[in-house]
Amino acid sequence: MRSIPDSMDPDVVRAVDARLDRVEHEYDVRVLWAIESGSRAWGFPSPDSDYDCRFLYVRRAHDYLGLRARRDVIETPLDKIFDVNGWDVRKALGLMVKGNATVGEWLRSPIVYRGDAAVRDELLALAGDVTDRRALTNHYLHVGRNSLGLYASTKVAKKFLYALRPAVTLRWMRVQEGAATPPMDLPTLVAGCALPADVRAAVEELVRHKSASREMGSIAVPDVLLDFVEAELARAEATLAEPRPPRAGGARDRAWSLADDLFRRLVGGVPQPVG
Template sequence: MDLRAIPDSMAPAEVRKIDAELGRIEHGHGVSIGLAIESGSRAWGFPSPDSDYDCRFIYIAGLHTYLSPWRTRDVIETPLVGLLDVNGWDLAKTMRLLVKGNAVLIEWLMSPIVYRGDARFRDELRTLADEVADRHRVARHYLHLGARQWTLFGSGGSLKKVFYSLRPAMALRWLHEHPGAAIAPMHLPTLLEQCELPADLVAAVRELTELNSRTREMGRGTAPAPIAEFIMAEFDRATDAFPKMPDRDLVRAKALTADFFRKQVTRN
């Protein structure tokens, strides 16, 4: 079954360009795209009027490529054209990154915006991610990402950049409230809905999101107090809850991903 989930807010002309580019990639590189999604601020739930279209995809090459002794590139990158940014990873690279706990890949699987894809492929890959994903590594990814952005923001900066710390902080809060899960939603409004949060924080986030949605330049300033306090508190808690740990045993994770890889390649 084919996947397709494009919100009405996205410009039809830009979506058509992405569709055409994905078709050219499949034909020109001789690959099959298992999943192509939106990965930027549009999928995160806080786009501005001039937000780029960040299409990311996972592709499967032909069996002859994987059976060759000569390695080929495991990414497909296209030039930036206007607002379009279209790039993808080979399935083998995807498996390696999944085992390493790459949270970016996991977010691709959770994107609410899907350009194309095979439902069985995504569902099976999500199931695999649930089995393989390392909750601790995912949480530390959000902690490092968010803390770095918060340091760059400092005592004041572009208000739009508050979101780059807020979303990781909200993902950490979601993980705290869902102790049995390793994969948090990537969509900020969904994170808000699925966490118990103070009313003033929710109101401040929604107000900032609304401002961002209707202006290209939000200006500079300090983050609203409820948001700043939340971000710092979540990073402090995560620092204690998710300390640096020794590398885990990857035997089982490697076996599961190898089985999945062989199944998809031979099926393709």
């Protein structure tokens, strides 16, 4: 599977592909899923935005059976253009069960460098079974509050957008109550959360401004957006302050069991060394 928009520099995309090839060769792993994260995938890039490739990989079975634990992150050299790193799928599955939102976002990125759609679908199905919406709410609330504080001290448009996306995500989760994993990108979130017309227009104008300005350019955000973000974050705080509803007996054990089963299937699909 591959989905690369025409707006992305083809030379940079080829360089990202080459890095992924080197990762597979040098670390003897298989890249299962590689996507763009960051502002390009979130829907509000600047002309000077860097490229944030994230990937999930799996090792051979015998690598997981050794006495010495292997590092569960692979990082490639970081510079002004490239930020390319990934997680062992074992780490990703464990974090998913614990309520981490990052894995679900990677699986729903609109920009895909390479990947097996069937594997992506299995991982999304697992997320649907094990995702703790309260943990997701806490995650997006934390990100939103921190980013809003950074905007207040810097007035950098990027920092406000980093608060806006979590706020819109929290609203999307409330409107789409039966869905498990929210979309990654702001346009899809906006389309699915019934924003008031004035808020939606202000969001679109802010994204237009960001698309024509420097990555760290400043802006005076209109009150309609500041009020919207504050209201959504406050509503999430009120929800988390309520007593947690009781979970079904054995729910956590079932979640780990489902994740274990998928992990074994993924490892079983990797050819083993000869001899």
